[in-house]
């Protein structure tokens with residue numbers, strides 16, 4: 001905590017001195033990479049790894065302030081949020097990812113499986129609370145197949161026809177197709193035919209087999225994740241992109257992960273945003289059984305670097321970078337918005353996955369709180385839809 005408080009103080013002080021003064025104190029490779037990013041030149045994976053390794057506080061301040069400036073140049077001062085609701089339709093799953101405490105085996109006391117009526121009710125309730133999106137993901141229930149996913153979309157669209165469905169990770173797309181014995185392209189087509197809108201780019205964790213085979217050995221491998229995402233994009237469906245970091249992974253994995261996302265984006269243009277998700281360790285088997293070999297999530301400084309480095313590496317390709325109030329807490333999420341990020345995420349209404357893993361935050365974050373925290377850092381709050389269309393800009397202090 002002392003280290004992050006010191007870093008925050010240094011960053012605040014450095015802002016008062018101005019970027020030029022700060023950059024003049026930073027020399028060598030870090031300064032050259034920051035310079036490249038300012039010029040619009042691509043920051044390589046190797047250079048990204050160097051930035052993740054920064055320990056010097058002046059260099060960290062320079063990186064953070066440069067990322068904030070590039071954010072301002074590329075997407076302006078709006079901090080966006082979406083009014084949405086999570087519907088985690090079942091926690092029954094037999095994949096047993098070590099970092100997940102959301103899942104429950106069939107018959108477990110915690111196991112649940114929502115009916116279609118309950119999904120419809122939650123959708124109507126979401127709209128009554130102003131939601132434009134329902135975000136739906138669940139466990140890999142052994143008895144469901146791709147038709148179940150199609151049915152969910154039909155149910156939501158029947159309940160509230162213009163509700164945006166943001167649902168099913170690349171793993172769920174793969175699972176749905178496999179259970180119906182059809183190609184992923186055909187399965188995506190079936191979802192599209194019933195009006196499905198976008199896919200979350202979750203289940204990415206860290207896109208590197210060195211890490212995946214340890215933390216999620218039964219999930220789809222890196223190459224399959226990449227292939228499924230490209231198929232979705234090529235079918236005209238947008239997805240988000242994510243990383244779940246701070247466990248067995250190292251900075252070079254993070255830089256390579258960003259490089260993979262950037263390469264996909266160059267080919268398809270289908271990502272709407274990048275969402276870093278910190279590992280929440282407390283109730284997970286991965287952490288509890290690790291005998292000290294698994295990190296308890298990224299440090300606060302690593303989180304700031306993740307926002308700043310992703311802003312630099314993804315520049316011109318993925319321009320929306322989201323903080324996570326659920327996983328970071330509202331105050332630290334607010335501070336992370338000054339290190340390169342521009343989106344506050346969603347109100348959620350209910351959230352089970354991070355809370356199961358031990359996060360203290362979750363459930364619901366009211367829009368007026370997003371707006372208050374945004375104004376506190378001198379930025380302008382704006383409500384968006386899932387694909388970053390601006391619905392309303394709250395540019396007057398008196399406007400609530």
Ligand code: SF4
Nearest residue numbers: 093095096097100139
């Ligand atoms: S992360 Fe998803 S697939 Fe893995 S155990 Fe949890 S619910 Fe199952």
